[in-house]
Amino acid sequence: MCKAAPWQTGVYVPKDWTMASQEIENLVQALARLPGLGPRSARRAVLYLLKRPETTMKPILSAMEQVEANLVTCTICGNVDTKDPCQICSDPRRDEKSLCVVEEVSDLWALDKSRLFPGKFHVLGGKLSALDGVRPEDISIDKLLKRVEQGGIDEVVLAMNATLEGQATAHYIAERLESFPVRLSQLSHGIPVGGELDYLDEGTLAQALRSRRPVE
Amino acid sequence: MCKAAPWQTGVYVPKDWTMASQEIENLVQALARLPGLGPRSARRAVLYLLKRPETTMKPILSAMEQVEANLVTCTICGNVDTKDPCQICSDPRRDEKSLCVVEEVSDLWALDKSRLFPGKFHVLGGKLSALDGVRPEDISIDKLLKRVEQGGIDEVVLAMNATLEGQATAHYIAERLESFPVRLSQLSHGIPVGGELDYLDEGTLAQALRSRRPVE
Incomplete structure (x- = not known):
């Protein structure tokens, strides 16, 4: 019989072996902090972004840049x-x-x-x-x-x-x-x-x- | 008796009166397309981003820019x-x-x-x-x-x-x-x-x- 692979004998992948590069992990972690998204759904969202970056990531990116650059508190009402x-x-x-x-x-x-x-x-x-x-x-x-x-x-x-x-x-x-x-x-x-x-x-x-x- | 305000008589706010500027609406709509987020939770997420842009929006923005700039398909495995x-x-x-x-x-x-x-x-x-x-x-x-x-x-x-x-x-x-x-x-x-x-x-x-x- 051939030797069993290590993962067949119960040896798991160590925690520090990351699947994706640090940049992607950072994005997952940043999105996971949004209300309504947890680590799991943030990962799913990132995967969605990575699959079609032109039509999904670009619009969010440019909309967010626009908002970030112009964000103010209304001096009249506080909105x-x-x-x-x-x-x-x-x-x-x-x-x-x-x-x-x-x-x-x-x-x-x-x-x-x-x-x-x-x-x-x-x-x-x-x-x-x-x-x-x-x-x-x-x-x-x-x-x-x-x-x-x-x-x-x-x-x-x-x-x-x-x-x-x-x-x-x-x-x-x-x-x-x-x-x-x-x-x-x-x-x-x-x-x-x-x-x-x-x-x-x-x-x-x-x-x-x-x-x-x-x-x- | 004083005259009733129009909204007390059943006149609603017309659909084209937007609450937020176009930039914010764009961001809501872009985020609403993410899996796991709908229009409602996207609005909540944007509100969360607007409240503390330094600690919430900036990290997402920079992580997303990093990923967007470097995204590739692995020539070995297709990841x-x-x-x-x-x-x-x-x-x-x-x-x-x-x-x-x-x-x-x-x-x-x-x-x-x-x-x-x-x-x-x-x-x-x-x-x-x-x-x-x-x-x-x-x-x-x-x-x-x-x-x-x-x-x-x-x-x-x-x-x-x-x-x-x-x-x-x-x-x-x-x-x-x-x-x-x-x-x-x-x-x-x-x-x-x-x-x-x-x-x-x-x-x-x-x-x-x-x-x-x-x-x-």
Whole structure:
């Protein structure tokens, strides 16, 4: 009988034998840090890029270079974009009179993706938090007050997260805006559309019950 | 009562009002084409990149530029890498005597990721297919024969997919290699580890039964 190859006797490939060159490993590791991609799917994505570099890698590369070179934070609202004022602030078709205040840029994107709010936005860049030592002057509240002070705004929608800190932030901003002639509103809380009572937490149920509406 | 804002009366944001500038939209669309990412997760990934461009976008950008600039197909085995011969072919620690033949680069990566095969590889770049008109001269079979002809190879492992065309390709290659003094082997077929009989197709069950082994 012929001698068994080493891998047939249980000797595995050592960890330091890399399959691909360092450049490719670097790309896998960099992509693996993206949310939604892990090491496995990053490897699959890289393989996809390597197979057809002209049609897959080139577009990403040039788009990323463009964004990277022009990235700025909007000096009016705090959104991130490749121009200042950002796409939303500089769009004359948007309703100047409605202002939606959110905690983070991700909240702005989530709201705007839903295409329900044709007004302008204001990004606080955080929320008040006694635990993390975030005070009103640490987030973009003064700038918000200045925007309202300048006039032309009819309604401010406080779209903070439905967390303790988010609601405390909304409450604080509402107090500061009390003296201005603007309508203040906030997102309603309650049962999410499609949600089943059975699966919801007590806090949501309590809120849904507390803010119940007459049947139309 | 004050006049309702247009969005309260059911007027939505028109589709052509983009939230972000064209550059960012381009990046979202380019990333959305990656396997494992859709439009939603691509947007989330871009948001993540925009928040901390220095630590997230820069590494991906430079890694991708490096790979893009150096990408080559290995002239020995057909793997894609940033050098030629590739990392695997040029590694002197790998067993020159064992050669594993696979259909695609993705198969090579899948096998090598498992760290079970310390030999070298050969990528056919496809499989024989009467339907798609792929003939033996269209894939890298002649090159494989030349590698075996040169000597120094003890065993050729045929690691084609367990599909009709994959197995036809394996069969064809086995015939062409018959006259060479090499051991030929192929991956075993059967019940996947962790698989439950109840959920397996008839073909797999038949194969598992046909190639049953004595209990050790």
